[in-house]
Amino acid sequence: MSTVTWAERHAEALRLQDQGAPLAARRVGWAAVEAAGSERERAESSLVVAWVSHRLGDVETSRELVGAARGVVPVVAACVEGVIACAEERFAEAVGALELALSGVLPVRWRANALVASGVAAGALGQYARAERATEQAAELYASLGEHGRAATCLHNLGHLAAQAGDHPLALARYAASGVDERRWPEVLLDQAASHLALGHTAPADAALARAHTLLAASGRAPAYADSLLARARYAQATGDPEATRRAATRALDHATPATKAQAEALIRASHTRPRPAPGTTTLFDDNGTLTAITPTATTNLGPTQAITEAARALHHAATLAIHRPATPTQAATRLFQLLKLPHRTTLIPTHHLADVPWGLLPGDITIAPNPEALDKAQAAPVPTKPHRLWIAGPNLRHATAEATRLHREHGGTLLVNPTVAEALTAIEHATHLHLAAHGTHHPVPAIHLADGPLHPYHLAKLTTTPAFVTLAACEVGNPFGFPRAFLDKTTRTVIGTPLPIRDRLLSTPKPGRHGFAAIGLPLS
Numbered sequence: 001m002s003t004v005t006w007a008e009r010h011a012e013a014l015r016l017q018d019q020g021a022p023l024a025a026r027r028v029g030w031a032a033v034e035a036a037g038s039e040r041e042r043a044e045s046s047l048v049v050a051w052v053s054h055r056l057g058d059v060e061t062s063r064e065l066v067g068a069a070r071g072v073v074p075v076v077a078a079c080v081e082g083v084i085a086c087a088e089e090r091f092a093e094a095v096g097a098l099e100l101a102l103s104g105v106l107p108v109r110w111r112a113n114a115l116v117a118s119g120v121a122a123g124a125l126g127q128y129a130r131a132e133r134a135t136e137q138a139a140e141l142y143a144s145l146g147e148h149g150r151a152a153t154c155l156h157n158l159g160h161l162a163a164q165a166g167d168h169p170l171a172l173a174r175y176a177a178s179g180v181d182e183r184r185w186p187e188v189l190l191d192q193a194a195s196h197l198a199l200g201h202t203a204p205a206d207a208a209l210a211r212a213h214t215l216l217a218a219s220g221r222a223p224a225y226a227d228s229l230l231a232r233a234r235y236a237q238a239t240g241d242p243e244a245t246r247r248a249a250t251r252a253l254d255h256a257t258p259a260t261k262a263q264a265e266a267l268i269r270a271s272h273t274r275p276r277p278a279p280g281t282t283t284l285f286d287d288n289g290t291l292t293a294i295t296p297t298a299t300t301n302l303g304p305t306q307a308i309t310e311a312a313r314a315l316h317h318a319a320t321l322a323i324h325r326p327a328t329p330t331q332a333a334t335r336l337f338q339l340l341k342l343p344h345r346t347t348l349i350p351t352h353h354l355a356d357v358p359w360g361l362l363p364g365d366i367t368i369a370p371n372p373e374a375l376d377k378a379q380a381a382p383v384p385t386k387p388h389r390l391w392i393a394g395p396n397l398r399h400a401t402a403e404a405t406r407l408h409r410e411h412g413g414t415l416l417v418n419p420t421v422a423e424a425l426t427a428i429e430h431a432t433h434l435h436l437a438a439h440g441t442h443h444p445v446p447a448i449h450l451a452d453g454p455l456h457p458y459h460l461a462k463l464t465t466t467p468a469f470v471t472l473a474a475c476e477v478g479n480p481f482g483f484p485r486a487f488l489d490k491t492t493r494t495v496i497g498t499p500l501p502i503r504d505r506l507l508s509t510p511k512p513g514r515h516g517f518a519a520i521g522l523p524l525s
Contacts, residue, residue, distance in 0.1 A: 006035040006045070013048045014109055017055075018142075018150050020184030023220050026052045043072035047080045054084050057223050057257065075104035079114045086117040087223075088259065094121040112141035116154060123161045131161050152180045153188070160191050168195040168458065186215035187224050190231055197235060199458040202481070203444035205235060226255040226264070233267045241352050243286050246271035274299075275349070275372060282342060283349040283372070291351070293341060300341060305353070311336045312357045319358045319500055319516050333361045342366065347375065347523065355479050356442075356499040358516025367523040370480040374488040378521035381491045384468050389413030390431035392424055394438025394474075395451055403437050403473070420452040425459055434467040440474025442499065446482030448474055457486035466490040472497040473510050484520040495520040 009032035016025035029049040036042035050065035062084060070077040082097030098118040106114060119135035122128075139154035159174030172195050180188045189212035196205035213228035229252035236244035249267035256264050277283045277296055284302075285292045291305040302308060315336050318329030336357070342348065344364040349371060350357065359366050369375040389411050393404035395418045408415040416427055428434060439449040447454035460466060466487050477483045478497025487495050498516040510517045512524065 004035070006032055006037055006041050009035055010041070010045050010048065013045065013052075015147075017048065017052050018109065018113070018147060020149075020181075020219075022052045022055050026056065039072055043069035044076060047073065047076055051080050051083060054087060055223070056220055057255070059257070075101055075106055076110055078104075079106060079110050082121075083113060083117040086121045088257075089124070091121040091124040094118075095125065108141055108145060112138045112145070112147075112150070115141065116157065119154075119157055119161070123157075123164050126164075128161055128165055132158060135161065149181055149184065152178045153185055156180045156185075156188050156191070159195075163191065163195050163198070168198045171195045172199075182211070183215060186212050186219065186221075186228075189215070190224070190228055193231060193235075197238070199445075199456055201445040201456075202235070206232075209235060223255070223257050223260070226252045226257065226260050229255070230260060230263055230267070233264070237267060237270065241286065242271040243288060277349070278372070278375070280345075281347045281349060281369070281372075281375070284340075284351045284354065286351050286353070295343070295346075302339060302341060305351075308336075308339050309353045311339055312354050315361070316356050316358060316500070319361055323500065323503055323515065329361060334363065337362045337364065349375070350480070352481060355481050358498055358500050359518040360498065360513045360516045365523070366518065368480050368484075368518050368520045370485040370488070370520070374485055375521065377490075378488050378493045381468060381493045383493070384432035387413075387432045388430065389433040390416070390427050390435070390467065392416045392419060392427070392434070392436045392438070394418065394436070394449055396449075397437065397439055400437040400473075404435065407435060418451045421450050421455050421459065424450055424455060425463060428460075428467065429463045429465060431467045433469045435471045435473065437473040440472065440477040442476035442479045442482050446477060446479070448472070448477060448483070457483050460486040460490060463490060466492045468493045470495045471510055475501045478516070478518065478520065480520050488521050493522045494524055496524075 009028055013025050013029035013032050016028060026049060029045055029052060032045035033042055033049065036045055046065045046069050050062045053065070054062035066077055066080055078097045079101035082094045082101055085094035085097060094117060098114050098121065101114045102111065102118065115134045115138035119131045119138065122134060123131035135154050135157045139151045142151040142154065155178035156175055159171040159178065162174055163171035172192065175188065175192050182189055189208045193205040193208035193212065196208065209228060209232045213225055213232065216225035216228050229248045233245045233248035233252065236248060246268055249264045249271065252264040253261060274285055274294060275283045277294055279296050283294045285294055286305050289305055291302045291308050293300045293302055315329060315332040318332040322329050342364060347367040347369055348359070349369050359368050390413055391404040391408045393400040401417050404415060404417065414427060414431070416424060436448065441447050446457050468491065470487050470492055472478060472483060472495065476499055479499045484495040484497060496510055496512065496517055496519055498510070498518070500516040502515055512519050
């Protein structure tokens with residue numbers, strides 16, 4: 001009967017850790033410590049256990065084991081200290097410890113791990129060229145060991161470096177090309193979600209976060225699990241859902257490290273803080289299932305959020321049907337208006353669940369804003385003294401070219417027919433008024449389709465300025481949390497748009513009230 005040696009157990013513990021099985025790696029690592037035949041062997045295996053324990057949230061055990069091994073195997077201990085410092089976001093310390101480790105004699109697997117952490121730390125410090133070199137070297141070492149799964153995680157890390165540099169499309173392309181097994185490395189889903197959110201892709205981001213925290217919980221990775229819950233809480237906060245923010249942040253507290261505990265508590269406090277609306281505004285707030293309307297002078301409980309949301313969906317459905325037949329969804333619009341108890345004239349900040357309401361169909365003079373910050377930016381945006389009008393017609397839309405051409409003939413300015421994304425962005429940056437007629441979508445991601453592909457909200461973030469007045473004659477893109485928010489975050493004062501799918505023949509000079517079009521930002525005077 002053969003006996004499993006220390007070397008075999010030690011190598012197996014490292015392999016399990018590298019393959020994303022920390023619970024099994026810790027068990028085998030302790031067995032390697034027990035089987036060690038010398039102080040050096042015991043120290044080396046203790047460092048594996050230290051690394052894995054830290055990953056599983058047992059920080060105290062991790063520090064004790066590293067301290068005990070430091071005097072026996074200083075180079076490997078420096079490697080583990082650097083990896084742990086990197087995981088704790090002490091990046092400058094991590095770089096120092098890892099430089100010391102990499103300057104010594106390290107086993108190939110430890111060297112590869114040190115290079116991975118070095119790449120992460122350098123990237124966090126903005127040293128992207130250095131980070132890419134370290135990450136590429138780590139991928140080569142893992143490939144030489146036959147560890148193609150770990151080599152794939154290095155390719156994923158190259159995507160993360162692109163995200164840190166602000167190039168989220170490249171990041172997502174690298175993530176997709178890496179081929180990482182997300183069941184072994186669920187953390188990669190957090191990176192994907194972050195880039196999707198940065199690009200305005202809320203549905204794919206939420207799906208990635210949901211899968212991430214399910215897989216992380218199953219694998220016992222408490223710190224990363226807490227990170228995934230915090231990411232979901234930030235997502236919910238960004239999309240105006242305080243109840244979901246509170247729920248995710250409260251769950252994160254059960255698994256949080258000292259560093260993430262403060263973040264979770266801050267999100268919980270923010271979720272309980274009711275907004276303070278400016279004069280003339282009404283803010284809708286979901287307070288534990290009750291929809292509340294807050295104005296500068298009063299706070300009114302409107303009723304169950306779910307019932308009002310269902311009434312909003314009924315209006316959206318009735319309005320969509322009315323587009324294809326001569327009818328106006330008056331009954332559904334009146335019911336929702338009565339439930340919301342809105343003033344006849346107000347600027348409304350809706351919850352995320354009510355973003356797809358065709359507000360222009362409701363009685364009264366209602367202007368929409370995605371959040372108070374966007375409204376403040378719109379009010380601070382300059383009013384153009386010399387108008388330069390831009391008319392854009394997208395491809396494969398039968399009446400768009402005729403519409404844009406007629407408006408250009410009547411009002412002057414610049415006409416673009418079937419431009420590329422780059423051509424449209426260049427023109428948009430120099431216009432004061434924009435009318436864009438094209439195919440559009442909001443679900444699953446906001447997009448306006450141009451000659452060479454989709455224009456997304458994140459494209460606008462790269463512009464120095466945007467037009468003061470924007471009309472989006474395109475399906476669905478009037479959802480305030482997509483394109484309108486991206487425009488208002490720059491120098492736009494008012495966006496006209498509708499969250500409804502609209503027929504080509506209805507696109508001529510959209511205006512508030514017609515087919516669900518509403519003013520988003522500041523009301524038109």
